[in-house]
Each structure stands twice: as structure tokens, then as C-alpha cells.
Amino acid sequence: MKTILLTILTSTSxxxxxxxxVLGVIGGSSSLLSSIAWLEPIRPFFIAxxxxxLGFAWYRALKPKSxxxxxxxxxxxxxxxxxxxxxxxxxxxxxxxxxPTYSKYLIQxxxxxxxxxxxxxxxxxxxxxxxxxxxSCELHVEKEVIKLPGITTVKASYDESSTIVEFxxxxxxxxxxxxxxxxxxxxxxxxxxxxx
Numbered sequence: 001m002k003t004i005l006l007t008i009l010t011s012t013s014x015x016x017x018x019x020x021x022v023l024g025v026i027g028g029s030s031s032l033l034s035s036i037a038w039l040e041p042i043r044p045f046f047i048a049x050x051x052x053x054l055g056f057a058w059y060r061a062l063k064p065k066s067x068x069x070x071x072x073x074x075x076x077x078x079x080x081x082x083x084x085x086x087x088x089x090x091x092x093x094x095x096x097x098x099x100p101t102y103s104k105y106l107i108q109x110x111x112x113x114x115x116x117x118x119x120x121x122x123x124x125x126x127x128x129x130x131x132x133x134x135x136s137c138e139l140h141v142e143k144e145v146i147k148l149p150g151i152t153t154v155k156a157s158y159d160e161s162s163t164i165v166e167f168x169x170x171x172x173x174x175x176x177x178x179x180x181x182x183x184x185x186x187x188x189x190x191x192x193x194x195x196x
Contacts (some may be wrong), residue, residue, distance in 0.1 A: 003057040007050055011093035014046030017101075042081050043133075050093055053123050061086055100134035107193065122152055124166045131186040132158035144180045148172050164187075 061083050079085055132138060138156040141163055145154040150171025156163040165177050178188045 003053055003060075005085065007053045007089055007093050008058065010046045010050040010053060011096040014050060015096040047097055050097060054090055054093060057086055058090075082118050099138065122166050123169050124164060127163045127165070127178065127179065127181065128161055128189040129156065129163045129181055130161055130189065132156065132161065134158060139184065140184050141181055141186060144184050145177060148176060148180055151177075163168050 045132040129141060132141065137158050141156040142154045145151055145156075145163070145165055148167075148169035152168065153164065154165045154184065163181060167177065181188050
């Protein structure tokens with residue numbers, strides 16, 4: 001029972017950095033990530049621990065029983081001690097560990113708007129955004145920026161640590177965009193000359 005609880009705890013901890021941005025998008029909380037962002041650097045430790053605990057649990061479940069017979073009735077196992085339950089926990093843990101690979105498919109939304117007829121030409125800004133580690137992070141940034149008035153398109157990339165935003169400068173400025181991204185828990189490096 002303890003190994004199963006530890007497995008669930010470590011696999012959940014390993015995925016929190018990717019689950020929380022999705023929960024933030026669903027719940028509308030833009031600052032939810034900042035409270036658990038410190039977990040990202042130790043994610044590999046949680047993954048290794050989860051795999052180790054699962055391996056140990058399966059070893060115990062599959063190892064041959066003692067050949068000595070005591071003449072007593074065999075102990076009846078509860079559902080929690082069964083191999084089926086351990087299999088379900090294993091599948092659940094593997095789904096949690098692989099969450100970053102499929103998280104972007106859980107919430108689909110259009111990250112662009114139909115541009116309004118404007119008297120000025122839209123501008124594009126390319127920002128360096130640090131702290132994004134998966135597609136859930138991209139989704140979180142895009143969802144917050146698109147809420148701003150005057151945003152035409154937004155595309156975040158955790159691979160390139162960047163976010164490209166097209167916007168109407170009459171309705172929103174770069175500082176408001178940077179502020180919206182910073183509220184998500186990720187950090188924007190403000191540089192001169194990144195607006196077109």
C-alpha cells in the first residue's frame with residue numbers, strides 16, 4: 001500500500017509543472033503556475049523515483065512465493081494488494097509522467113482573432129520568455145495574452161523560449177503584453193529592438 005501511494009505521489013509531483021498550466025487555463029487563474037514553478041528542476045528526480053518504486057512494487061508482486069508450507073490457510077489479498085490494482089496504478093502513473101507530450105490536445109482554442117479594421121498597421125513583437133518547459137506552458141501563455149484587447153495572434157514556443165505577438169498598438173502596448181506573460185509565472189526578458 002505504501003509503495004502505491006508513493007508511486008502516485010511522485011508521478012503526480014513529476015507532472016505538476018505541466019498539469020498546473022492546463023488547470024490555470026481551465027480555471028482562468030494566470031498566476032497559478034508561480035506557486036509550483038520550483039518543481040521543474042527536480043522533475044527528473046520524481047520521474048526516476050516513480051519508475052524505481054513501480055519496479056520495486058512489480059518485483060514484490062511477481063516474485064515467487066516461499067516454498068515452505070506452514071499448513072495454514074493462505075492469506076486472502078485485498079483489491080489494493082492485487083496485480084490488477086498495481087497495473088491500474090502503473091497505467092495512471094505513466095499517463096501522468098507522459099502528460100507533457102499530450103497536454104496540448106486536452107484544450108484546443110483559437111489563438112488568433114479576426115483583425116478589426118484599424119487606422120494603424122499592426123505590430124509584431126518577439127519576446128524571450130523563460131520558464132516554459134512544455135506545451136502546457138505555451139498554451140498558458142497564449143491563453144493569457146489573447147485575452148488582451150488588440151491582440152491579433154500569439155504563438156509561444158517553449159523550444160525557442162519565445163513568444164511572438166501581433167497586436168494593434170492603438171489598443172495595447174508591449175508593456176501590457178509583457179505584464180500579462182509575467183503574471184503567468186514565466187519571465188519575459190525585455191530587450192530593445194524586438195518590435196516590428
